[in-house]
Amino acid sequence: SYKSSKREWKPLEDHSCTDVPWLLLFILFCVGMGFICGFTIATGAAARLLSGYDSYGNICGQKNVKVEGIINSGLDLTHKKFVFFLDPCNIDLVHQRIRSLALCVSACPRKELKTLADIQKFAETNGSTLCSYELQPSEYTTDPRAAKLCPKYPVPESAPIPFFHRCAPVNISCYAKFAEALITFVSDSSVLHRLISGVMTSKEIIMGLCLLSLVLSMILMVIIRYISRVLVWILTILVILGSLGGTGVLWWLYAKQRMSASAVETQIAKENIQALLIYAISATVFTVILFLIMLVMRKRVALTIALFHVAGKVFIHLPLLVFQPFWTFFVLILFWTYWIIVLLFLGTTGSPVSNEEGFVEFQMVGPLKYMWWYHVVGLIWISEFILACQQMTVAGAVVTYYFTREKRNLPFTPILASVNRLVCYHLGTVAKGSFIITLVKIPRMILMYIHTQLKGKENACARCMLKACICCLWCLEKCLTYLNQNAYTATAINSTNFCTSAKDAFVILVENALRVAAINTVGDFMLFLGKVLIVCSTGLAGIMLLNYQRDYTIWVLPLIIVCLFAFLVAHCFLSIYEMVVDVLFLCFAIDTKYNDGSPGREFYMDKVLMEFVENSRKSMKEAGRGGGAESRELKPMVGADEE
Secondary structure, three states: OOOOOOOOOOOOOOOOOOOHHHHHHHHHHHHHHHHHHHHHHHOOHHHHHHHOEOOOOOEOOOEOOOOOOOOOOOOEOOOOOEEEEOOOOOEEOOOOEEOOOEEEEOOOOOOOEOOHHHHHHHHHHHOOOOOOOOOOHHHOOOOOOHHHHOOOOOEOOEEEOOOOOEEEEOOHHHHHHHHHHHOOOOOOHHHHHHHHHHHHHOHHHHHHHHHHHHHHHHHHHHHHHHOHHHHHHHHHHHHHHHHHHHHHHHHHHHHHHHHHOOOOOOHHHHHHHHHHHHHHHHHHHHHHHHHHHHHHOHHHHHHHHHHHHHHHHHHHHOHHHHHHHHHHHHHHHHHHHHHHHHHHHHHOOOEEEEOOOOOEEEEOOHHHHHHHHHHHHHHHHHHHHHHHHHHHHHHHHHHHHHOOOOHHHOOOOHHHHHHHHHHHHHHHHHHHHHHHHHHHHHHHHHHHHHHHHOOOOOOHHHHHHHHHHHHHHHHHHHHHHHHHHHHHHHHHHHOOOHHHHHHHHHHHHHHOHHHHHHHHHHHHHHHHHHHHHHHHHHHHHHHHHHHHHOOOOOOHHHHHHHHHHHHHHHHHHHHHHHHHHHHHHHHHHHHHHHOOOOOOOOOOOOHHHHHHHHHHHHHHHHOOOOOOOOOOOOOOOOOOOOO
């Protein structure tokens, strides 16, 4: 009888199409996404978004059709190509729009206009009327309606947004009120204005530091390739020195600024001293916690060296793996750009309807208004699909490397061979795996939305239960993501469909639960130390550079932005390394289960990997955790240890 767990694994021997119905379903779904885009373009939403439209429903830069019951609609605005808002800083946060009369004008005011006379002069000299269509420029200073139909002055200097034909204020500080409403904990509005100006002043430094974090991540990947044996100890020592150095520098800067602070110091200098104290205390607590964790895990650190060595060999044979995050990120950015553009189209789709103020809004009616939901599901499913394609590509390449006995016989580019196998055989499996993650993600996002809506309400019990549900769904999502990744590896090895692969991978993982725990704990911790090293290095460089601007710039926000970006970049690169380690382990577990080193059943594995897991088992026994219940003693390789 057919038993999945007992079935012989035959790596790379047979390729067949998997989960074809799911691929057809995914293609149908993508056709639906394309229909939404086509529908919005056909109904004129694209023209309204790109050319802009005024409060009366006229599209700027063209002749318009009269809307019944709306004054000033159906105008010929061929020469008026730009949208101008009378009060651009009046933002309605609830409805996400600018609460202001919008007009089509022939030019944006390129300098500040302080009075109605200036607005009149601008209209006469540039031919661009900034007041409503029913007022002639000669009436601006005489007609009493001008107070309502003309812009709120002073009119800020503005410039057209590229491709979108909207006049936007050059000085974005007026939008600080928008950010202020989102960040409720800022009690003093002047703080936020200074934070934004701090980011704008330091933008060159921020961009330079972001580039530095990218370079450091690339260097770390190269180091992993060539010196994987000593990498663990180098990382450990560098993190100890980095965290101590960072903490020391922060306390030194704090003490220096406190001693040099004059009696008439500026408000910005006071805030920087306070921020330095908070940073220094936080860094000290973080350093102490990091030291305690390293103390607990010191016995297991040696085990990771062998595993990193084998993973390092994979990167030497498959150098294109290093660039995998770039391709994935590039494809995601392309898709997200398309998604946002269609989302903006949807915002201007529908029939013209008069609102309570007598202006035109575009609203969808009937079943069409549910296109939003379809579009949101598309964002999650297709994003997860792209990420799953990366996992399957990496798994396929590493599986090819592992199960090719003679490394000289590897394909010219195993990555491209893996992509080819993915496209030809396994897109359905990837679509099914990503759909399962989507099914968990959507309820979690809905619950998170409900949770934010309940903030400030009396029902604390309901909020607590929601939080518990969100946590459970998050844990489930993480477990499923890990299982999916191993299922993709099983599919790459044996060309089985998603459910069979997930079941096979799960059986293997359960049989090797202690090994999985040891490898994941130590391996993930070392990669986490790599991320910490990159963030600390970038943060330290940021502190030294921003210290020169301390008297006129608040550096809290620039430093936070830089550190977040550095962590994101490090995570993208090192997650590929983590993926390779996980795939290698599953291949190893299958290898030891079905081969024993005897003639005809030779091991595929590297000798170093065998020693690693042997050491792991012995270490667990010494700790009293492994006992004597290991399923069998691993035999050293007799004749299969050549590469």
